[in-house]
Amino acid sequence: MALLIFTRTAGPALVFELHGALDNATVEKLEPRVAEAVEAGQKVLIFDLHKLTFISSVGLSLFLGTYRRLQGHGAVRFAGLNDDVRRVFSITGLTARLELYNSVEDALVGPVREG
Numbered sequence: 818m819a820l821l822i823f824t825r826t827a828g829p830a831l832v833f834e835l836h837g838a839l840d841n842a843t844v845e846k847l848e849p850r851v852a853e854a855v856e857a858g859q860k861v862l863i864f865d866l867h868k869l870t871f872i873s874s875v876g877l878s879l880f881l882g883t884y885r886r887l888q889g890h891g892a893v894r895f896a897g898l899n900d901d902v903r904r905v906f907s908i909t910g911l912t913a914r915l916e917l918y919n920s921v922e923d924a925l926v927g928p929v930r931e932g
Contacts, residue, residue: 818871820846828925830861830894836868839876847876851883860891863924867897872905884915892916894924 820843821836831854839847854862862883866872884893894916898906906912918924 819843822847822850824850827863827921830863830925831859832863832865832921834865834868838871838873839869839879840871840873841875844873844875844879848879851879855883855886855891860887861894862887862892863894863896863921865896865921866902867899869899869902872902877905877909877911880915881911892927894918894927896921896924 818838818840820839823834823836825832825834833847833851835847837843851862864880880893880895887893895906896918897920898917903912903917906915906917916924916928
């Protein structure tokens with residue numbers, strides 16, 4: 818299956834809207850675009866996954882590597898995970914490590930601090 822990638826700026830963030838499957842074949846389309854954004858100094862990346870139908874371990878590795886690169890001086894956030902993609906994030910333990918939001922708008926606000 819194909820992967821369509823749409824990017825847009827929203828506030829301080831660069832949003833990657835992904836449609837289709839993120840697997841061994843299609844990660845090669847996304848990886849250089851993400852690396853270019855990070856190298857250009859982009860500090861907040863939001864991956865809008867509401868139209869992502871499948872994610873493999875290679876896709877998860879890309880997300881985790883990007884998270885590690887920006888950890889401490891930026892943010893990687895994920896929005897709109899459908900049930901199947903959320904299940905993969907959950908099984909791998911990534912729901913506890915990564916910032917997950919219902920929508921891009923929520924991801925733009927970021928974590929809500931209590932107190």
